Amino acid sequence: MxxxxxxxxxxxxxxxxxxxxxxxxxxxxxxxxxxxxxxxxxxxxxxxxxxxxxxxxxxxxxxxxxxxxxxxxxxxxxxxTDRLRRNRAMLINLQLARCPDEKVLHELAAEFGVKEAHPRLTRDHEDCILCGLCVRTCAEVVGASAIAFEGRGSQRRVVSPFDDENPACIACGACAFVCPTQCIKFFDENGKRHVERWHRVADMLVCEKCGNYWLPDAVAQTYARKMGLDPASFAVCTNCR
Ligand code: SF4
Ligand code: SF4
Missing domain, CATH: 3.10.20.740 (Ubiquitin-like (UB roll))
Known part of the structure; x- marks a missing residue:
């Protein structure tokens, strides 16, 4: 034990x-x-x-x-303790200065008595709080490592390589799922999945039965490879099985 x-x-x-x-x-x-x-x-x-x-x-x-x-x-x-609450308030204040519109920060600000970011600190209207959850999820859970941190200090951002489309991104949407500010948007349109923040546009598979697009091709290929499945097992969508 x-x-x-x-x-x-x-x-x-x-x-x-x-x-x-x-x-x-x-x-x-x-x-x-x-x-x-x-x-x-x-x-x-x-x-x-x-x-x-x-x-x-x-x-x-x-x-x-x-x-x-x-x-x-x-x-x-x-x-x-008082010391911890002061420390948290200071950190939230700094985050609010960078991302003054983020709901998740306003909720914490209310909890720790932060009225608003100090006007002298307020620089940007960023929507990314640099938590790194997307980067770690992509690398450790998905195994794609399609995005990474770039730059230092106030220039620090999460990007795809060269801020361009990266075929290593399988368009799974896991990064969007974990993002606390919901700043990673993706949508499906005309047989393509668009992961806007990373400039990724990926082909979708069509279900052989209902004819609907249902899964990014790259996701099916990745699952098939990792789980030792026949790629043909993704020919029919989950609704039609
Ligand atoms: S959508 Fe792309 S960047 Fe996001 S977790 Fe999946 S592979 Fe990584
Ligand atoms: S998960 Fe969202 S808030 Fe966190 S670093 Fe990625 S994009 Fe930024």
Missing amino acids: AELIKVTIDGKEIRVPYDTPLIEACRQAGARVPTLCYNENIRAYGVCRICMVEANEGRRTRLVASCAYPVRREITVQTN
């Missing part, structure tokens, strides 16, 4: 398996730890820092990004 480690979160004691991400332990204890870049199905990246908590593993208390912090020994955690 896996080793269980004692974790005390906001005074509540629980036990979790070795290597459990601290944010998961917090959730298990019923603590609300906000995050913009964590998804339990994807490797943690620790970039938004909003999930910081105060962790004490002996004599020292320090701030750690709970999504990227594996529980390996007994630990005591505070998730909602």
Whole structure:
């Protein structure tokens, strides 16, 4: 049986398996730890820092990004101190300066008492909060690595190579599904799937029975290859099976 480690979160004691991400332990204890870049199905990246908590593993208390912090020994955690709330408010303020129209940021701003981004900080009206969930999902879940970060500081963006169409993108839409700001749009039209943000236009398969376009060809080919299936098994759509 896996080793269980004692974790005390906001005074509540629980036990979790070795290597459990601290944010998961917090959730298990019923603590609300906000995050913009964590998804339990994807490797943690620790970039938004909003999930910081105060962790004490002996004599020292320090701030750690709970999504990227594996529980390996007994630990005591505070998730909602004044210091943490101030820190989160500052980070949300910076994010709002870059993306002043994003609903997910306004929800967090309301929770942490941020009225609006400081006017001197407000630079852009970006719709991407640079959480990297799309990049990690594409690389780790889909296995396509069709998009990546580019640039530094205020010029940092997620792009396809040369900001152009990349055939490595199978037009699956997984990046759009995980994006917290819903800024990755895709639609199907005239037998093509368009993933606008990455300039991808991919052919769709036609169902042999109903004649409707139903799946990007590249997705069918990828599934067939990965699962050892006959590509002909995608000839009929899921509705007609
Ligand atoms: S649509 Fe393209 S970029 Fe997005 S996850 Fe799928 S393969 Fe990657
Ligand atoms: S496009 Fe969406 S998922 Fe990708 S980094 Fe930006 S906000 Fe995150």
